[in-house]
Amino acid sequence: MTPEVRQDLEISNLLETIYKKYGYDFREYSAAHISRRIKNRLILSGISSVAEMERAVIQDKKFAYQVLQDFSITVTEMFRDPGFYLSLRKNIIPLLRTYPFIKVWHAGCSSGEEAYSMAIILHEEGLYERTTIYATDFNQQTLDKARDGIFSNDLMKEYTANYQLAGGKESFSNYYTAHYDHVIMNQHLKKNIVWANHNLVTDSVFAEVHLVLCRNVLIYFERNLQNKVQKLLFDSLINGGILCLGSKEGLRFTDFFEAYWELDKKHRIFKKKY
């Protein structure tokens, strides 16, 4: 057995173990992503092999949760891809305005930056009061961070630029209070956000919503899993509901390519057919 084949086998065993013991299923995640994260963890922890890592995951719950953190995607920013948010504001807000109440599902919200971005846009468009945003992630640690709404002050310059490019109407600093090197998001923005633990891989539909944002999550999944999650998103949307994907994600290789109209090709905004 070559070292590469052995390592692949060990990684597959590790993922099986994590699934059986902790219920988190990474077996259909991108193998290149998982392999990269495992290698980083091996270097950081001084563990010599993936097989040894598997033993540590079994014996040490704290270490196991560290590995879950490694696999989770925690990189995000406010108004990431400002052009997308500009399009949302111009093209999608008028559709949402026709509903008496609005439900938004932010699937894979990580530490919440994009959920706050959405809340800000809805607030500026006068729709926030009749909206509920379900912001979900499987990673409880980042979800707690999202709920706290405390972010590094260093990032605010970049976020302010994004906000302006996204068609922001006010001064971005109106939405947070700075405190030394951190900022805390306004309580008002949190009012209608429901933060909930939900795993796209293993959990099912929990609400019928008007808008789904699931951006830069599916790129980490293999094709089969992408398709499975697309079904979950599809089943969660009302007819005529809006699906927003990451700027490099699409529906072409899923069963749902024909199930949506493409509203904005560049920014990957789709509308579920009636």
Place this chain on the structure above:
Amino acid sequence: MTYSAIVIGVSSGGLNALKLLFSMLPAGFSIPVIIVQHLSPRSDGRWINLLNENSKIHVKEADEKEKIQSGTAYVAPPNYHLLIEKTRTLSLSIDERVNYARPSVDVLFESAAEVYQNELIGIVLTGSNSDGAEGLKRIKENGGLTIVQDPADAESAYMPESAIATTKVDYILTLENIIALLIAIDKQMRTVL
């Protein structure tokens, strides 16, 4: 020797270098080329059109889960890392920047080295960042062929110098000679087949 892919890392000065590369690669050049060029996160795809203008092989932005094809060059999209899967498909990720860069050359090189082992050619060209040095080392360790642009020939010498300082590379050549070598390798592969 059969090579299944060429990976290229390039930063400042890259547009000119890549323009030259694609103007010289002949029609029928078969080894897929996969490129990380450091870019502004808000860069649009226009620079890819510039590369395509004078290219006889097809240059495109990498799509996630795309199958890597012969006779095609793929470039990482701005603000995404580009990785290679064992199934020889492309993956994108928004993970943290590596060496202040996303896409990062090291991320591409390390995943490519793992997949292609000794069937890989890794090339570091002009740039003012040390990204790519660790990745090229990994390619060398896994038996791949390593090539660096002669720092004296590069618009920015720092990236080639860093790669040379980190790894005992197989070739240090001017860009024109690198291209000539790639053409010769590809031609020989096709003759043998």
